[in-house]
Amino acid sequence: MTATRIAPLALYQEVAERLRQLIFSHELAPGTWVDEQALADNYGISRTPLREALKVLASEGLVTLKPRRGCYVTEISERDLDEIFAVMALLEGQCAQTTAQKATDADLDHLRAIHAGLEKAAAAEDINGFFESNQAFHLALQEIADNRWLQHAIEDLRRVIKLSRHHSLFGEGRLEQSLAEHREILAALTARRADDAERLMRAHINSGRAALGRIAKARNKVA
Template sequence: MAEPIPLRGTSLHDGVAARLRAMVFDGELLPGAFIDEKALAAAWQVSRTPLREALKVLAAEGLVELVPHRGCRVIELTDGDADALFPVMALLEGRCAFEAASKATADELRTLQHLHEALERHAAAHDIGGYYQANHAFHSFVQGLAANRWLDRVTSDLRRFMRLMRGRQLALPGRIEASINEHRVLIDAFQQRDAARAERAMHDHLMAQLVALKKLRSRQARSASGRRSP
């Protein structure tokens, strides 16, 4: 965090925006946290101007919100947001899977198989962080295989908000085991080039995540209630 922002052929505020975005997605900037502009500007050796321009970019993306007289904070998704978002993503990612299964080359399917094997390794190790990252790579690759710029545009836009939840549902006991089983059905559909089955499997996989998230919420609420009881 103390390193200067590398330009790498882009504008300074774009580089700052990329760093801030990564911090939000990686959980370094937590939901609801206010962003210390002065500290970041000093750590990254930039002026406040590109930092503020970068924050405007993230605000336009919906990742942060400007609070009058207080600064800028990372957005918090409510339970209602999750309940509304998952079914939409299930439809979009289901369509991505359908088009990907219809269009993927043999080499691309081999790459997808390698991504699935990474999921298998993380599931076997019960490595939630590694599984989450591998899962994101798998889903993003399927999205790219669909090769539909309009589908890609809307899916990418909403995937940003999915990433804010950082796979919280994976903390539910038994969820990684269930998730990898769902992925086994999905990768088999891809290998068989069964587009309709791939679409159903992907849709059901996303909806299973929402079910797991709701169960986790309920468990956490019961636990919190128990701690408050005398």
Template sequence: MQPMALAPPVAPSLRGASLHDGVATRLRMMMFEQELLPGQWIDEKALATEWQISRTPLREALKVLAAEGLVELVPQRGCRVVELDDHDAEQLFPVMAMLEGRCAGEATRQMNDASRAELRHWHEELERHAEAGDRDGYYRANHEFHSLVQRLAGNRWLARCTGDLRRFVRLMRGRQLLMPGRMQASIGEHRELLAALLASDAERAERAMHDHLMAQLVALKALRDQEAQETYAKAHPNA
């Protein structure tokens, strides 16, 4: 199997099945790549000018994203990217841990030589980025690995639930990797997960994936506490 190079995401064309679908796809990617930040107001006029489209398909796209929960339509003010708080993370990650754990367990029953090779490939990408300390590269390879496990499960209902919620996890864009030592801990968790998947050990794979997601929540909480301490120290240098 030829190795698959990990390339930066390419902005999707605005000319798809329908213009507003293409616009919605591009806006999602901008949010996931944090070109549009959580809480940021979306400048419809500027985007319409830059993309050389009317504001009608842009507004239709924003309605789609609002229905998905990714943006908030504010009367008389416009539209802004949703901002997830600590409470959202504490509720979201246990659900994702349950769903992605189930994906990993079901994926073990679908293993063949091709899927094993693909899993190994993306794990090697993770190892390479972890060794280089490349947080963005690690984040992207991690997304590909998790998406592959979801596909390998072969359960369209599970894929639908997991995919819908993964959008919100992607808004955080691997923020937990900012915690010192987190990337090395994460690659260790992935080694355990890969071993379970390759061994077709469903129970072990489900547990490993569940624990991996919950470890991300723990890291997010630790990062939040660290940032709060740093903010306090700056505000009270003589404390």
């Protein structure tokens, strides 16, 4: 393969990653029309790699391509969240069950270390730190379960969840509730109670969805 064929591929991948970050930070908010020309001018590129990048994001569900109307950042509805979290609960529950069965003593030590970060962040009321440790904990479970198809499915769904305008940890009492749920999950994993780990993880994911629902209702009342 020649260098001239590699360069365009690398370019549109870089553009796709930049656009992901704009979308996840809500600088490109859900429902926003994507001004291709303005972005191309801003990045100093032609519209061809930009359009290739948008096709990648469309395949991930982050943008929606509408014939004769252009490209829009995907809007995620309450129904979308209900359906996505239902699938996430199944997948992450399976992941926790498999982890309880396969985890080595070293794996469990690693999970305990990550959980210590959750405890520290919660004590400091550090929502961003808690979120990062939470993500690390769930990712560690996926790596221990070692099912690449399961991991890919979870990653794809989590990308779409990021389109939500709200974050469940901002709900009153949710951080403390989430920490308590993590303690129970870790205890089940440590004791290698696979069925309990699955049940508790499903409940944890569903609890996160319920928290998002409460935030949405509260904001609708204010509006």
